[in-house]
Amino acid sequence: MxxxxxxxxxxxxxxxxxxxxxxxxxxxxxxxxxxxxxxxxxxxxxxxxxxxxxxxxxxxxxxxxxxxxxxxxxxxxxxxxxxxNTGRTRVVGAIVPTLDNAIFSKFLATLEKTLAEHGLSLVVATTKGDPNIEAQKAQGLVDIGAEALIVSGVTHSPDFEKLIELTRLPVIATSCYDKNYHLPTIGYDNAGASRIALDFLLSAGHRKIAVVHGPVKDNDRTLARLSGLKALDQNHTLQTFETNISVQGGCDATQMLLAETTSFSVILCFSDVLALGVLFELQRNRIKVPDEMSLVGIDDLPSSSCTFPEITTVHLPVATMGETTGEAIVEWLDNHVAPKSKLLQAELIVRNSTREFN
Amino acid sequence: MxxxxxxxxxxxxxxxxxxxxxxxxxxxxxxxxxxxxxxxxxxxxxxxxxxxxxxxxxxxxxxxxxxxxxxxxxxxxxxxxxxxNTGRTRVVGAIVPTLDNAIFSKFLATLEKTLAEHGLSLVVATTKGDPNIEAQKAQGLVDIGAEALIVSGVTHSPDFEKLIELTRLPVIATSCYDKNYHLPTIGYDNAGASRIALDFLLSAGHRKIAVVHGPVKDNDRTLARLSGLKALDQNHTLQTFETNISVQGGCDATQMLLAETTSFSVILCFSDVLALGVLFELQRNRIKVPDEMSLVGIDDLPSSSCTFPEITTVHLPVATMGETTGEAIVEWLDNHVAPKSKLLQAELIVRNSTREFN
DNA sequence: GATCTTGATGAAACTAGTTACATGTGTCAA
DNA sequence: TTGACACATGTAACTAGTTTCATCAAGATC
Known part of the structure; x- marks a missing residue:
């Protein structure tokens, strides 16, 4: 120059x-x-x-x-x-809260694979769960010419909504299912996922249940999981603890809940990452899992089957979600017809971190 | 259409x-x-x-x-x-082995932040550590118009080398340091990192040391860490175990090393993810850490300070690496002058998974 | 009052491809 | 022998911006 x-x-x-x-x-x-x-x-x-x-x-x-x-x-x-000339960049943008949680990297891995099979490239952006950052990143993706966007959840900023209305860009919301949402959703029933876990615990006799979850602010998935529990919780057996979604966050929440006067028989975590932190903090406090405390997660990360004890969790079909979302995007771009929302099934995986309570 | x-x-x-x-x-x-x-x-x-x-x-x-x-x-x-018109897409491509290991997501997070501050977008691709996939992904990034590439390590396929020679694209190799390599490298001394850990263990009196590491095939960083150990290991006190870099991989390796006739006093893992798996498998076998077995990792993942016991590890400055690499790319693109290779310091973090051996 | 400078704007050329349409050739059936 | 058709290829118009150069008016300087 x-x-x-x-x-x-x-x-x-x-x-x-x-x-x-x-x-x-x-x-x-x-x-x-x-x-x-x-x-x-x-x-x-x-x-x-x-x-x-x-x-x-x-x-x-x-x-x-x-x-x-x-x-x-x-x-x-x-x-x-x-x-x-072609009007096609063959670039698809995905916006996720973080790459720190393996649940998103798994999703992105299969999504990328599926898109690549159809000659599309995936560009990833992260938001830290902040809708404003999401709007910024979405604008950035539009600027580099993304033909479609994939986002997490249904909570978005007005700027974001304006952007997609303005550009008429194909957008799919993942990690949740809501057939009435104005965008196609591809994901699981979050309220149902937590309910599966709670059902299991209640029928195993647990009545003093601590729930550890990530920030509710701007997070519809966490809110849905909470609402799923509350519907089942007629006797107010639940007590919730909010923390950051990280191993450290799990430790922090555990310290909080151990300091309570109530003594719980089980800790239900809305994420396996949290469960990992909880497990360590329980070990640090010489509380045996599952003998003295049961532990349940949601996600089913690969590592959850390797921990000691192996963690009982609700499997979320994120690999399937990546594939399904990729195919839906491909079809949308090819046929100019928005796909239907798709519900993927979550499933309880019973391992060794839980026991009957009597 | x-x-x-x-x-x-x-x-x-x-x-x-x-x-x-x-x-x-x-x-x-x-x-x-x-x-x-x-x-x-x-x-x-x-x-x-x-x-x-x-x-x-x-x-x-x-x-x-x-x-x-x-x-x-x-x-x-x-x-x-x-x-x-401008000849500038403002897109930079990063090619990493996997997103499953938090060490890369941390690197990418700071890299992305630094590039964004200069109006550049980051596109991420993963290779599973396969140089052929790397070459494919690099071609894909060139196809979508990436102005520069960031790769891991110095082991690359002929196709890749041809591509970057042909396109004269700015490329920086990260996660390692080699001032004689034909591309600028920005990273730490891998041989040095493992040596720091071994030094510490030797001076704490350990003589029976098991080393757990990821695949050596096409992985110069693992090879460098191994060579770093072998230089110090005059008395052949080391025995190495290769496995996949995952929590499960750590478990597998532990099963192998526990089946050996030799009994080790410490397990040195080339990655904190492996150390996590090792820790769980030791727990499963009722082997107390550090009383009956010491454990050392490399990486210093955020979770390593939360485990029980907290894992002694070698901190790799991946956040700094992301920032430094981002700035180097910006300068390269602005001034058309390749940056100098940069060495970042690794540092031992002593926690509670190790004890003196006598 | 003439010249110089500055600021705002437009016309057209330029970036690097794709593609509609035209053209020319060769083969084959009527 | 002629018309139909396929095939290979070229011409030029298109895509959507940026940028150079020219123009013109208003104000500043001599």
Whole structure:
């Protein structure tokens, strides 16, 4: 850039535009473009374009010649130029609260795989659960040309809503299911997931239940899980503890709940990450799981089957969710028809962190 | 797309091109572009472009008028068209082995933050540690127009090397330091990191040391950590166990090493994730940490300070690495000068999973 | 009053591809 | 022999922006 500018100044004084261009080009060793290739291969730009996009329509002979020139000139077609013409960037944006929780990386891994199979790239952005950051990141994704967005949950800022209305971008909300929401949702029933866990605990005889969950602010999934419990909790057997979704958060909540006058027989965590922290903090306090305290999670992270004791949890089908969401996006982009919301089943996985209470 | 084609067929029969275009435009409710805005605001396209890029050069009056039109037409400038002209997509690609390990998500989080501060977007791709997948993903990133790449380590496939030579793309190798490598490296001394841990254990009197590490295939960082140990291990006090980098992998390795005839006094893990699995498997086998077995990790994940017992580990400065790498990329793109390799210091964090051995 | 400078704006060329349409050639059936 | 058709290819118009250069008016300087 600097160099080119220098040359320009010199040229403006000499007053010869042609020399200016030539020198500028010499200086910056411009990447070869379609025209360069066409010239060198003695064909039209259309033919080069055909070699790139539908090689079968070009004769064997010409094709080979063009391909040779492409290789020798190190020609790499410009994604931007292609996007401008086709109107397609083949980029899909996903916005998740965090990458720190393995539940999202698992989801993104299968999502990415599914999209890649259809020639789409996935761009990931994180929000820390803040709808305003979400709106910012969504704008950023639109700026780089994302053709569709995938978000978590149904709580979004007005800026975000405005953006998607304005751009009419395909958007799918995941990690939850709500067939009445104005965007298609693909996910599980969060109220149901926590209810599965509570059902299991109640029928095992537990009556003093501590619930450890992440921040409720701006988090519809956590709220749904809480509401799922409250519907079942006629006798007010539940006490809730809010904390950060991290191992440390689990430890913190455990300290809080152990300091209560009530003594609980089980701790129900809305996330396996929390359960991990709870488990460690219980160990630190020499409280045996499940003998002295039962423990249940939600998520079913891979690590939850390896802990000691192995954690009883509600399996959330995030891998399926990634695949289903990817396919839905592909169809939406291909057929311009918004997909229907899809409900995926959560499932109780009983392991060794729980016991009957009597 | 389909609709437009239909219209076209009809028109070819009627033989009126003008109607064809008009209908096509009506049908697909084209997004407003610069020309539309210019026409509606009664200014030239140049002026609209100025309003977007250097508003101060446009008179108060005109600027407001154009901005009103932009708002009312829901005009969103095309990223592709902008990229084609400026030659800048403002997209940087990062290729990491996995998102499953928190060490990478932490790195990516600070990297993304740093790049965002300079108006750059980060696109993430994962490889499962396979150099061939890495080459594929790198090609994908180039295809979507990434201006620079960030990779892990120095082991790359010929295809990858060819790609970056061909495209002359700025590439930084992270998670390691090698000032003689042909790409700039920004990271820590892996051999040194494992040596810090071993030094500590040797001086605490440990002589029977089990080393648990991830796959060595295509992983220069693991190999470097191993070589770091072997240099110190004159008396062959080490025995190594290879496994997958996951909590389950840590469990598996522990089962293997417990089945050995040798009895170890400490287990040194090349990753905190492995240490977590080891810890659980030791618990499952009623082996007390650190009383009966010491345990050391490398990484210093946030969760390692919350476990019971808290895990002694070697802190790797991944947050700093993200920031430093981001700044280096920004400078490289701005000044077209490759940055120097940078060495970041690893540091021993002594917690409660280790004790003196005598 | 003439010239210089500055500021605001527009026309048109430019970026790098795709694609509609036209053209020319060769093959085959009527 | 001619018309129909497929095939290969070129021309030029398109995509949606940025940027250079030219223009013109208003105010400043000599």
């Amino acid at each position: 600097k160099l080119v500018t220098c040359v320009k100044v010199f040229i403006e004084k000499s007053g010869n535009l042609w020399i200016s261009k030539k020198l500028a080009n010499q200086k910056r060793k411009k990447r070869a473009n379609l025209r360069d290739v066409a010239k060198a291969a003695n064909v039209s730009v259309a033919t080069v374009s055909r070699v790139l996009n539908s090689p079968v329509t070009v004769s064997e002979d010409t094709r080979r010649r063009v391909q040779d020139v492409i290789a020798s000139l190190h020609f790499v077609p410009s994604a931007a130029a292609r996007a401008i | 389909k609709l437009v084609t239909c219209v076209k067929v009809f028109i070819e029969k009627s033989g009126n091109l003008w109607i064809s275009k008009k209908l096509a435009n009506q049908k697909r409710k084209k997004r407003a572009n610069l020309r539309d805005v210019a026409k509606a605001a009664n200014v030239s396209v140049a002026t609209v472009s100025r309003v977007l890029n250097s508003p101060v050069t446009v008179s108060e009056d005109t600027r407001r008028r154009v901005q009103d039109v932009i708002a009312s037409l829901h005009f969103v400038p095309s990223a592709a068209a902008r990229a084609i």
